[in-house]
Amino acid sequence: MILESQAKTSALYMNPNRKVAVLDYNKKYVTDIFSLLDSSELAQVVTDFLAEQGHSESDNDFNNVTADQYVQTIQKVLLDQKNAYDNYSRTDILASIEKLYSFYRSFLRISVLNKEGNDAANTFISLDNNFNDLVLQLYRTVEEKLQGFPNHTYRQVNAGTSAAALIKKHDVKLPAQYDALKDIPFLNTLMLRPPMMITTPSNKRKGVFSAVDYNPVDHFNAYQDQEWFCYPAKIGESLAFIYFHRDYFAAGISLANLFEVASADEVKNKKPDLVLLFGLKHTEGEVSHYHHDAENNIWVGEVPYNDDTTYFGYMKKMCLTLHNLHMIYQNSLPIHGSMVRIKFSNGKEKSVVFFGDSGAGKSESIEALQEVADDKIISIETIFDDMGSFTLKDGELYAQGTEIGAFVRLDDLSSAVAFNNMDRGIYLNPDQKNARVIIPANTYANVVAPHHVDMWVYANNYDNEIGIHRFDDKAAAKKTFVDGRRNALGTTDEVGMSTTFFANPFGPVQEPERTQPVIDEVFDWFFNHDTYIGEIYTHLGNDKSKNSLQESAKALLDQLMNS
Numbered sequence: 001m002i003l004e005s006q007a008k009t010s011a012l013y014m015n016p017n018r019k020v021a022v023l024d025y026n027k028k029y030v031t032d033i034f035s036l037l038d039s040s041e042l043a044q045v046v047t048d049f050l051a052e053q054g055h056s057e058s059d060n061d062f063n064n065v066t067a068d069q070y071v072q073t074i075q076k077v078l079l080d081q082k083n084a085y086d087n088y089s090r091t092d093i094l095a096s097i098e099k100l101y102s103f104y105r106s107f108l109r110i111s112v113l114n115k116e117g118n119d120a121a122n123t124f125i126s127l128d129n130n131f132n133d134l135v136l137q138l139y140r141t142v143e144e145k146l147q148g149f150p151n152h153t154y155r156q157v158n159a160g161t162s163a164a165a166l167i168k169k170h171d172v173k174l175p176a177q178y179d180a181l182k183d184i185p186f187l188n189t190l191m192l193r194p195p196m197m198i199t200t201p202s203n204k205r206k207g208v209f210s211a212v213d214y215n216p217v218d219h220f221n222a223y224q225d226q227e228w229f230c231y232p233a234k235i236g237e238s239l240a241f242i243y244f245h246r247d248y249f250a251a252g253i254s255l256a257n258l259f260e261v262a263s264a265d266e267v268k269n270k271k272p273d274l275v276l277l278f279g280l281k282h283t284e285g286e287v288s289h290y291h292h293d294a295e296n297n298i299w300v301g302e303v304p305y306n307d308d309t310t311y312f313g314y315m316k317k318m319c320l321t322l323h324n325l326h327m328i329y330q331n332s333l334p335i336h337g338s339m340v341r342i343k344f345s346n347g348k349e350k351s352v353v354f355f356g357d358s359g360a361g362k363s364e365s366i367e368a369l370q371e372v373a374d375d376k377i378i379s380i381e382t383i384f385d386d387m388g389s390f391t392l393k394d395g396e397l398y399a400q401g402t403e404i405g406a407f408v409r410l411d412d413l414s415s416a417v418a419f420n421n422m423d424r425g426i427y428l429n430p431d432q433k434n435a436r437v438i439i440p441a442n443t444y445a446n447v448v449a450p451h452h453v454d455m456w457v458y459a460n461n462y463d464n465e466i467g468i469h470r471f472d473d474k475a476a477a478k479k480t481f482v483d484g485r486r487n488a489l490g491t492t493d494e495v496g497m498s499t500t501f502f503a504n505p506f507g508p509v510q511e512p513e514r515t516q517p518v519i520d521e522v523f524d525w526f527f528n529h530d531t532y533i534g535e536i537y538t539h540l541g542n543d544k545s546k547n548s549l550q551e552s553a554k555a556l557l558d559q560l561m562n563s
Contacts, residue, residue, distance in 0.1 A: 216302035245279030324507025356459035361538025398450035461541035487541025
């Protein structure tokens with residue numbers, strides 16, 4: 001089946017260094033195992049596989065053949081030709097086929113389809129399902145012929161692709177300076193096949209993002225057709241066009257569990273608030289920057305193409321930096337923290353914001369609260385997991401979130417969260433330190449709705465006290481929050497005691513003078529309305545005592561239930 005006239009170029013793009021593969025169904029789509037086996041795309045996979053085997057110490061002679069010989073042998077096996085085994089044993093061929101199958105599945109495999117019409121979404125899902133079935137059929141048929149008997153256990157893995165994307169080109173309201181971006185296709189509809197396991201060369205973020213006086217879009221050059229894609233994201237109430245190089249599909253597709261995809265109607269003829277160029281071949285100093293296009297009121301970010309920036313934290317935090325700067329310029333206060341709404345068995349309901357930089361103990365405090373509560377807590381709903389904002393409007397203060405998902409260290413997952421969401425997660429470097437998972441947490445409508453704040457606590461991971469402490473003095477409270485002290489745990493490139501302005505290196509650090517007046521207004525409002533402003537002692541930065549954190553959580557539980 002050919003969806004369009006087949007291009008001479010391969011329908012499959014593979015980058016073995018980044019373990020990324022992109023399959024374009026518009027260029028070629030096969031419907032039977034013999035067409036798949038005879039395709040240049042499968043030959044490409046075999047070629048890359050044999051190249052990798054050539055760098056390893058393999059005693060399997062079948063791994064030393066050419067790609068043509070490899071494919072021809074498989075064809076003979078399928079056709080039950082006796083000469084299939086003249087040069088190589090069934091055992092060697094089967095062992096190599098198993099390695100080939102694992103090699104292909106080790107890639108993040110994304111299929112893309114550009115199709116119009118009301119049935120486009122159903123079509124691309126159906127096509128992708130059929131392709132996955134086809135790859136599985138080819139593998140199983142060859143496997144069972146080689147081993148001489150049918151399998152007794154079948155595993156329905158995602159044999160063909162990890163995810164699929166329906167892509168479209170949209171007319172958007174970008175200034176002429178941004179014309180280089182106009183032909184880049186948007187990810188319109190996505191289908192993920194979770195749980196997804198993704199490995200990247202980097203697993204830690206370094207430094208903060210700095211401002212530049214040039215517009216990064218002037219450095220942009222799309223070298224090939226469909227080398228770049230755009231994820232249109234709703235980050236809070238900001239509209240973001242996140243352009244990424246295809247070698248960063250791991251980060252681009254993972255956004256689906258973190259930020260709501262903007263619909264075609266929300267994108268067409270719209271000017272974005274934020275533009276991110278992720279994977280530029282060169283940036284100034286080979287580091288990440290942002291720029292405020294004041295004339296068009298667009299915040300523009302650039303992230304260079306290198307191994308360091310493959311860590312998803314770069315994607316997430318640059319998106320949030322741009323969004324937070326946009327919020328600051330609208331007199332909203334970005335909050336680096338987690339907000340939960342808790343329903344108690346005594347009928348009370350409280351909304352609490354846990355505040356602090358990475359590793360301070362925000363999520364750990366919530367988990368400890370669950371552990372000590374027994375049946376006193378009916379439910380805990382996550383409003384935002386990492387970043388939100390406080391806004392003063394018409395004399396009232398409310399909180400909003402930015403993300404529909406959570407980017408969580410695997411070690412921090414509570415049992416309830418893990419077992420409810422683990423099958424929907426995107427797992428990043430699960431075998432390494434700082435292993436992470438991105439899991440959906442809430443609906444976009446609820447995340448951006450205005451939420452009342454009953455308590456705001458700083459996650460203090462450095463003092464030895466146990467329990468919680470309420471600030472009676474506004475100046476002392478403000479100093480603690482603004483100083484942003486923490487004992488860094490190595491989740492970034494920082495180690496030891498550090499300070500970060502307002503505990504938020506993603507916006508406030510870049511614009512402290514603009515942020516400080518908004519901080520002052522927020523603290524004035526909270527103290528004027530007798531809102532609980534305090535700190536919880538988490539002990540994560542000193543003795544890491546779980547018992548101490550649980551005692552602190554008990555004090556917090558008592559305050560919430562009985563105040």
